[in-house]
Amino acid sequence: MATRKLYAGAKLREVRTRVGLTQTDFAARLGMSLPYLNQMENNNRPVSTTVLLALAREFGFDVTELGAGDDERLVSDMREALADPVFSDAVPLADLRLVGANAPALARAFLGLHRAYRDGAERLASLDAALGQSGLSAPSPWEEVRDFFHYCDNYVDAVDRAAEMLAARMKGDIDAGLARYWDNRNTRVTLADSPRLRQHDLKAGTLVLSSRASAATNRFQQLHQVALNSHADLLDATLDLARFSSSDARAIARTGLANYFAGAVLMPYEAFRTAAEDTRHDLERLARRFGASLEQVAHRLSTLQRTGAKGLPFFFVRVDQAGQITKRHSATRLQFARFGGACPLWNVHAAFATPGQFLRQLAETPDGVRYLCLARDISAPGGSFDAPVRRHAMALGCEVRHAPRVVYADGLDLSGRFEPIGVSCRICERVNCHQRAVPPLERPLTIDPNDRGVLPYDL
Template sequence: MQQSNVQIGGRIKRLRRQRKISQAALAEALGISPSYLNLIEHNRRRMTVPLLFKAASYFGVEPGEFAESEEPRLAGDLMELFGDDLFVDCDLTNQDISDLATSNPAVGRAVMRLYDRYRSLNTVANPVSAQIEAGDSVTTDAVSDFLQQNANYFAVLEAAAERIRADIDHASDSFEHGLRTYLHNVFGLQWRLAALPPGKTRKVDADRGEILTADLLPAETAAFTVAQHLGRISAGSAIQQLIVAASLPEEAQPVARNALTAYFAAALMMPYEPFLQACKETRYDIERIGRRFRASFEQVCHRMTTLQRPGRSGVPLHLVRTDIAGNISKRFSLSGIHIPRHSGACPRWNVYGAFLNPDRINAQVSQMPDGQRFFCIAKAVTKGGYRHNEPKRHLSIGLGCHVSFAGELVYSDGVDVSNMELAVAIGVGCRICPRAGCAQRAHPAAGHRMAIDDSERSENFYANT
């Protein structure tokens, strides 16, 4: 495993401070000088593989847990922010922004929140321009940040799901039958299929003691939506405590509640330890695991990103979901890759190319402008369309890891991830991507003054200008 390209200094520094360990003491334990450790903690030196494992052993964590690092992600978000035309005259360099993210992450997060609020107010004042500029709302940004700050792992919800799953398994060998029995015995609810109005997937009739799911839903979707409601009524207080502790904006709380009940549902359908074991046994074979747990492709991918139990973690992954218009509706990254917060992502990324090869898992070694490489898979899926003439939703699900973990995924078999020539150069978004000569550039690079030569014309107007 080649871990040297992963910037993990911030993670080591946080662990050291949390455990009140001096730099000198940690440096002595690792067999390096305090000055060298200081450079590592500020991401100015790379970790070698032996040193990584020594640090993991010292802190009692798995090496993969070090891949989570807030600073690179925050720096990427800030670079995207400062790429806005609003800051064109500020003369900020990428190093200035990286220094802010590293030395004052709290200030960096405050700047992000202020900018999100500015965009929200600008959307209200300029509804037409808001329709032109694609981007997440303040609400979804706040919830994405909340999940990211918790590494998409919530021990209290895992524990609640495990307790209920034990009762379900005791009631029946079939998860669906056991879930029905549990709902009836504990909450007096009968689960049955019904012909619900178009667009409705679930309805709870408290007066009749029924929970209804649309009779046209796939079995895994019906089970998930019932498990999500079970999360609302059985783990509601724990979910509310998580939301209150996060100090989320009021408008973001319903979205956060939906995300956490969905987390509970996934933990109930795919219990942590059996699911982690299945990931290791199959090397993250999504479709094979889906058959084992009777879950959809997207459900399995999402569950894979939650495997962050201390001492029992999985591969640190990123997840992105986008539609054919490029709207990103889910984004989460533990791999270190930067997923755009506001602007559209790079069209060279396989999460978009997957639409050209539906029902097939597309693999790609993606290289970011800073040189870091990631192993990414993506698959286009369809949702809806269960009724005659009902339109379908076309989505692409992207999952990936830092290239150093690629060997742990079955999809890397036959791919020479060490071959730099196979890597596809991608960026975060055209406005902040430094690759001026890209033929697929849709916008001029932020901070780059265009110089047009009328005697020559590039394939792309914005390339090499």
């Protein structure tokens, strides 16, 4: 297979802006002519190996950032949007890559328009009484926040470093550090037999946690409140930069950033990255060491994207019993379905039938990339007989070339059979899939009433 050329003009311009150099000075530092740099920044030329080496040498730049920009995510998102039946004609993948690399703002505008269309269609279908007041020109607040984390690689540097500094002040004892924090603020922390995870009354000086929750959950909830109380300015500054279109989106993102802060205090970046490598990414050992849940550990592994100190690139996803994705992030080339459920051939769906067990799968996506996939049921009991159980499963994985660094690959034949999986049926190009729900948009169909296979059509 031919090596794909790297066009990363937008990212290259971002690097130049970050170091505060003009095109002329930047070209001189990289040892090239100004016209040559200009051509690369405008994606008329690919970024060469010589330039990559010069970026690393002159600026200490992590060159893997150039290959992990927004363009591939935008291409994946546009392919999914164009799989909507409202679009009758397929758009060649090469055209989508050109748009993603050269006109990312246009790509995001298209995705926003498609979200608005879907939102309007859903409201009309359900006879939503608020149709005339909600405004269909913007994505839903939840989707807007999801995209914010999606396009910043689920890593927020300022928040992550502030959390790491707080963890350092707590000197490795989070519980003792939290006790001091609340004592200094004259806040009494109590437990109550309640389904509410956290209730904070600043005036009364009380923080009530649920006795039904685990110790890891209560620890996390306290750190979330610390973020809201003592790092409000940092959260607000980050939210200001994001420029959310509605107060609801900003409020949801604020909760997301406070959660991010809590996880980063529990699992401070450098300490956690080192421990992850030392344990070969053993989730249970990491959970014990950092007093976190398996889900918190898996999610944290997918956020290790600090420039110059990146961890092993993982994808992380959480699904419900209907296959709907409720959390997702990928630091790999695998991008999850934004619309609809996940591929039924993926082992995450089988995790519900094997509670308490880790399932391993070697899988291959249609682009030929192979992955080590790990799945586990993470359903949480309600804490009482009449409380509902929240049923979810999570998946964590990496490209198989990284598998020797992961304990869950031990004993697997990495040269053996790989399960064919996809992202979404409407954009999956596999011809012979027995679990296909709908035909792919880009393939013509052959329908013979006298010749029937597993599916009522052939591709």
